[in-house]
Amino acid sequence: MIVFFDYAPAMKLIPSLRQLRYLIAVVDLRHFGQAAEACLVSQSTLSAAIQELEDLLGAKLLERTKRSVLPTPLGLEIAARARALIKGAEDIADIAAAAREPLSGPLRLGMIPTIGPFIVPRAMPELRKRFPKLKLFLREDQTARLLSQLENGEIDGALIALPYPIDGFDSATVARDRFSVVFPPNHRKAQAAGIRASELALEELLLLEDGHCLRDHALAACSLESARRNEGFKGTSLYTLVQMVANGLGVTLLPQIALDAGILRGLKLPVLTLEAETPYRDIGLVWRRGSGQARTLAAVAGAFKEIWPSAG
Amino acid sequence: MIVFFDYAPAMKLIPSLRQLRYLIAVVDLRHFGQAAEACLVSQSTLSAAIQELEDLLGAKLLERTKRSVLPTPLGLEIAARARALIKGAEDIADIAAAAREPLSGPLRLGMIPTIGPFIVPRAMPELRKRFPKLKLFLREDQTARLLSQLENGEIDGALIALPYPIDGFDSATVARDRFSVVFPPNHRKAQAAGIRASELALEELLLLEDGHCLRDHALAACSLESARRNEGFKGTSLYTLVQMVANGLGVTLLPQIALDAGILRGLKLPVLTLEAETPYRDIGLVWRRGSGQARTLAAVAGAFKEIWPSAG
């Protein structure tokens, strides 16, 4: 019986994480000197390590042209895999740290702009209470960017609105966030008990600019096409959107979380729920599959779920 | 702007592949001395490395009880991730080797017993001609074991019958393999032009023993329940199955690939195709997702596809 797997290094010569780390730096920075600086080693050290790696693999990974250095296709491919490997090693360190002291250490959370400002003031104190040893770093960005930051290991988790294509990520649903319609003061529909989605098509519907998932979710919820909409007025945040409505420019859809946070405070704007359909988005916490922080994030998701206004 | 990712090792202390390799050995063998031997290092070296690792991670990975060593849950978890990491590093070496000289080097292929013996004699000469620099190592086993061997990196690819749950693997379909019914000589149905699956239920249907996917595929193809079958006669290979049919013990289903290979040579057994339904299995080549041999395997799959009897 042939045994294929062996613990001996002689079986298969594999590159070291050290060599791969240096390769990544050069591929990213396209410069040996700068890469060496970033790695906190001398240029000669890095140069030697890269050559070792090329010798070991028996292939050119970098094209040196005396004026600039360019990764070969193979070099790029290997650098990409190397990134995943190093992330895997970091994950090991993470889960060990988490096992040593659960729910502690730094946790870098991203949130989309239509959630963050409204949930943070309410949730942060409670999270601090529940996870006193956790050091929460928050960042606000749009879904697509947050996911790419997750992928790059720049953040550990992200609070986003679903549905959204999140293949390759793990997630936990936190809450369901329903949409309501906000009218200008004295709008002709303001006295109604509710409104139908089909009626909305006749209104001047104000939405966030492209890139905000709330825009797409709101349109989808009301079965409206983006192309049909008057594109003249787009808000850059829910706050500006509300101001536009208050000025009579049109109506808009707001998520419950924003209403709960008092976004309309001081304004006398009629709010109507949509009849029958009750459009909504789901709020979910997502993280990179295999992340060393998975356990912590699941706990945080659970906390969010309990803290969420609609759950309280 | 906070930069999270850094090339410096100081950012995040990560374990080395060397340390992880030693850990895997101890977790597998539950013995420092034997693990050291397997790793081709002294026991003291391995012992020190494991301690380094535990120090670095700040957690106990192994429970030493003076008489035996037992991995902690964390140790097991980390060993599992370490295995994936080392496989990733080997993949890097593989794709570099493949890039250096495409379609060369050793390739360890597994095949299920109801395919291997029939396609190998026909395909091997052709494969040798097309990929003269490839060193093909073949192994025969049942699907479940082949997949586990793929997962463990003991083989690079496997030729199996689909459908089969292959989540986490990549695959390429090679051919469609239809089933025919083989009767004993002088069977009452032998003169018919075809037979319906429903009629098969009345026959003494001989199948391979449990574990062979052909058994399940054949039953599924004819919409028969395994539980209903007379379990008195089970063959250990298609050859013994054919002998049983020849001896009048019942009928059986054979895949076209076996018929093409002349499994009935010398025997005068009537073969009928199934009417209307044309039951079949698909033959596919599968490999571990991210395997360094992916490109080579895709090429081999393509070759199989062209070589396959039904395609010729």
Place this chain on the structure above:
DNA sequence: GAGCATAATCGAAAAAAACGATCATATAAA
């Protein structure tokens, strides 16, 4: 051609890894 920037090269120093021998301790055998 002078000056600058870049990566390769070299010898020496520092750090990491490995070894063999020994020790401590728990279990098994006498």
Place this chain on the structure above:
DNA sequence: TTTATATGATCGTTTTTTTCGATTATGCTC
């Protein structure tokens, strides 16, 4: 209980790997 055995930790030394600083070679810019 005493002795023998097995196992992993520890220690000092040797070997190997990694790193550094200085220098060199080469191509660009002025």
